[in-house]
Amino acid sequence: MTPVGKSKIMIIDDNPIDQLITEHVLRLNDKSRDIIVMNSANEALAYLLLNVNAPEALPYRIFLDLDMPVMNGFDFLQHFKECVDEIKDGCSIVVVTASERREDLERIKLNPFVLKLIAKPLQRHSLVL
Structure with missing residues (x-):
């Protein structure tokens, strides 16, 4: 269900094909x-932060890739945790990853902001949340 006042979904991925x-x-x-x-x-x-x-303008759901240069998905989750409540409230994160590393998957499952973990490539049936 979409929170009141929020209608945007954000995709964070460095790969243009995966974005599409x-x-x-x-x-x-x-x-x-949107x-x-x-x-x-x-x-x-x-x-x-600009739209706090x-x-x-804030998303109610973020689809986050784990494997990105400079700041990876785990780094993003750490920074997201430190964001003000106005950003975090009503926003959940879906991690979309090709990683099969057990440590990565366990870390994701323990994160309170992560609603679901989905394997790449994203498929229509995997969006049942």
């Missing part, structure tokens, strides 16, 4: 009123 696939699958499932695509975790954090006082 994720956006396409989201649109097929009609779970996307999709924001970010090429890096740094870019996404900057957007969130504009709840309508």
Whole structure:
């Protein structure tokens, strides 16, 4: 269910092909009123902080890739945890990853902001949340 006042979904992925696939699958499932695509975790954090006082600009769901240069998905989750409540409230994160490393998967499952872990490539049936 979409929180009141929030209608955006954010995709954070450095791979343009994965961005397109994720956006396409989201649109097929009609779970996307407005999709924001970010090429890096740094870019996404900057957007969130810039819009802290504009709840309508903030996403209610973030689809996050783990394996990105400079700031990876785990780094993003750590920074997200430290964000103000206005950013975190009503926002859940879906991690989309090709990683099969047991340590990565366990770390993701323990994160309170992560709603679901989905294997890449994203498929329509995997969006059942």
